[in-house]
Each structure stands twice: as structure tokens, then as C-alpha cells.
Amino acid sequence: MALSTIKTASIANDAITTDKIVNDGNLGNRNVIINGAMQVAQRGTSSTVTTGSGPQTCDRFFVEAASSGTFNVTQSTTAPDGFANSFKFDCTSADASPDFLLFGYRIEGQDVQNLKKGKSGALSTTLSFYVRSSKTGTYQVNLRDIDNDRIIGVTYTISSANTWEYKTVTFIGDTSGILGNDNGNSLTIEWWLAAGSTYNSGAVPTAWEAKASGDRAAGLNVAIGASTSDEFLITGVQLEVGDVATPFEHRSVGDELDKCQRYFQKSNPGRIIKGLNATNGAYYYLTVLFKRDMRTAPTVTFSNNAASGFNTLDPSMNQLHPNLFEVYKQSNGNANGGYYLFQYEADAEL
């Protein structure tokens, strides 16, 4: 029977089951990636990257760089149809002999137990994303098992400069190396943008292997950052179980923000206030509940402190947990209507 003759009415209600629609995957919540559409940027919409490793602008994604030039990285509004934002690298100072530059995403082990990694029935995963670069050529993206120091990688080609292209790559399942069922970084995706000989002297790890530094960017034949005209943009990142890329699973900004706040949250632009009649020498406590439980006890940074009846130094920490922190201050003067105000950022990123 020609497929075109099959109509919805021709199919019995119980003829197609969920298992026939998705194999080992989910109909909803397919995308393991949080903020894949780059909608949330709690740390700010731009920053400068020269060296180091850490989250930059769009939540949950990180940049690692060393001796690869200087980049303005932004939450860009340049995006393919159907998306509002992307993560953009814009080279502002070039380095023709790069050490390394990569873009990445870290995943908790407890969130990817369904991959059955390290088991005989280990499942494949498929990564899809929209990418746009000023440089055509071959790029490499890897999946790294941090718990067992293993890696698999594939290459993809950007064939038209400054044009959005949709890429899908599949990583076969790994029957070695069980991922920790915990809140640690177990799986990391790394998109390589520039690499020196330390990272491109080997061969692309097309099957899972013990990590070898020379393999990590072996398939990369371009260097973003060799020229100040270099740009690289990415969005619509989706990682899902199976060997087929399904359409990007769009989530609301509110849903994405809530998920992001497991890893980072801040009080800005409001300030936490403790209002009171301060008595010189007395101690005063304030408990702040986080907006949602965080991945682990976060690093807390205070800013914009202001006070009456207290000095404006950062408060002292009495307790610091994934769901709250409690601070205290000693008054340095009697003040009716005294107060102590601050903003905070809490960082529990992987």
C-alpha cells in the first residue's frame, strides 16, 4: 500500500503505541539540555573571554579558553527562524596559534542514568543544534564521560559562511564506564572551536575510548579566533536518547529559568533587607530561602551592600545549604529604623 493512501482514519486506535513512535526515548522532556535555546542569561548578556573556564552569559553553558585570542561572548538576538537567541563568539583580538577554545555543557550523572551507560544495553544519544560561523570547514564535537575519563567524538561540516545550518550527530552507546548516580558532572559536551597541537595531533575518537588529549580536536580544521572577523553562533541545542534527532523541544522562559536556578540564581535587581531598631554591639540574623533548591551548597557573592546601624562589609555566614543561607551582622551603633541591605548571587554550577 502506498504510504500516501494511509490516512489517520485508516489507523486503528490501538495500532500505534508509544514504543512505535519513540524508541527508548520520551515524547516530552526529551531534551536533556537546559536553556538550549539560550533564552536565559542571568549573569548578563555579554562578557569578555580570554582565558579560563567557566559559565559565560547564557545559563548552563561554559567556555574554556587559553591563548586563543579575546572574544566578546553574548546572548545574541541573531538566531534562526523559530528561535529568539543564540550564544555568540565574536573575536576582538586574534591569535593565529591557538592553544584551545571550546564551548561546552555539563550534565549531572543522575540526569542521564537512562542512557544505561556502562551496561550491555547502553543507548545511543543524538545531539542536534543550529550553528552559524564566519568560517567554513570541519568542526568536532565530543561527548565526554567525566566519571571514567572516556570520550567519543564526531565531526560536522559548516559549508556556508555566516549562514544558519542545522546539524545532527549521534553518539553510540558505551558499554563501559557507569556514570555516577549523583549531582556531579558526569557527562560533558564540548564543541571545539580552536586547538593547538596538544589537542589535534591524534585521531577523531569515533568510538568510545579512554580520553586522549590529542584526539579531542583532531577533526577540527578551522580556528575561530585566528582573525578578528571570526564569529561563531549556536542555539537550539538538544541532546536526546536514541539515534534520531527530533524537532527542538521548545520550553517556556519560565520553565527554563526554573531549571537554570538549580545552578545559579540571584536576588538582583531587588535587595534583601533586614529592617530593625539596631542596638550597638547586638547581633542580628537573616535567613534567605533560595528560589528553589540548588544542586549543592552554592558559592554566595554579596554586592550593593548598604546599612544604617551596621558597617557595609559583607555579612558573616552562619549556615550555607542548597536551600538557604543564614547570615548575621553585629551592629556598630544604635539606630532606630536601622537596616542592612544586600544583593546576592548563588552559584552551584557544575
Next chain:
Amino acid sequence: MNITSAQYCNNLNNVKTEIKATIDSITMSVPLDPANRHYAEIMRQVDAGELTIEEAN
């Protein structure tokens, strides 16, 4: 992560509650939690002999 200073801080019950650290030129309250990336990096640098954590005042 450029860590230029680190010092334990005690609460009023004399219990260590945090490390006050200067990381990338920003003062941070770092929990004593191995799952926290800043704490993990502080301890990595301590183990490597690159950083010393001062005791609490």
C-alpha cells in the same frame, strides 16, 4: 579560576561555615562542600601546593 586568597570563617559557635575567597578578583563565600566547584578548585590548589587557606580569625 584565579584564586588569590582564601580564609576559613567561623560562626559565633566557632564552627567553620565557609571559606572567604577572592576568586577572579571577586570576594566569595564558598561552602565547605566537595560538590561545589569553587571549593573543589580551592582544595585542588591546596593539594597541589599552590594555595594556602588561612585559619579563621
